[in-house]
Amino acid sequence: MERFTTLTGIAAPLPLMNIDTDMIIPKQFLKTIKRSGLGKNLFDEMRYADDGSEVEDFVLNQPAYREAQVIVAGDNFGCGSSREHAPWALLDFGIRCVISTSFADIFYNNCFKNGILPVVLPAEAVAILTKDAEKGANARMTIDLDAQTVTSSDGEVFGFEIDSFKKHCLLNGLDDIGLTFEKVGAIDSFEQTASQVRPWV
Template structure:
């Protein structure tokens, strides 16, 4: 998993509330267990017409936001059914951070496990960030996980809270496998001792 320390990037404004996981990645794309390739179907029904052509009004189809790395979204982002494909699709598109007033619990947890930082902030702060994101590609937002601060393009700082353990994992690029591998020496020592004390196991 890639480390998340400081991200400065284009933020796409998506003021819709209750963006659920089926909107993020529709059910017909859940047949794969590959994490790559899902970005092209991110927000599929919002991005494309029935014939596959792009909907020009959708934010991620607009030239200013095609390289967005941050989403500023409406309340209750990631609600609906549990599917890890949702953060996979966001990450494959290039989104590393989602800012909203609230998140569905399972989606929130899945983000951390896949290298995406979900940030919950009060509505008045999200409104400021949404307005800043609406300025287009020239307005870049900075997310500093070490300092736990989001900075607008004109220099306004907003502090955010994050669980210390999850912060540690993101800063060091540790998913569940990485956390286990941190204990590799202790695991090997245990296995060697077990082979001696209980050779029949």
């Protein structure tokens, strides 16, 4: 998993409440078990018309936001079913951070396991950052995980809280497999001892 340390990038404003996982990646795209290739279908039903053409006024179809790495969203982002394809689709598009006042628990935890930083901030701060994101590609936000800050394009700084273990995992690029590999020495030692004590196993 790619480490998350400091990110400076374009932020797309998406101030809708209750964006659920089916809106993030509709159910018809869940057949794959690959983490790649889902970015083109991110927010599919909002991004594309029935004939497959782009919906021009959807934020990620606008020229200023096609390279967005941050989403500033409304309340309760990632609610609905517990599909891990949702963070896969965000990451494959290029989104590394989502800022909101609140997240659904399962989606929130899945983000950390896939290298995405979900930032929870008060409504007043999210409103300011939404306005900042509306300035377009020339307004870039900076998210510093180590310092636990979000800095607007105007230099306004907002601090956020994060669980220390989740922070450690993101800073070091550790998903569940990576955490297991950190214990390889202890696992090997256990297996060697077990094979000597219980050779019949």
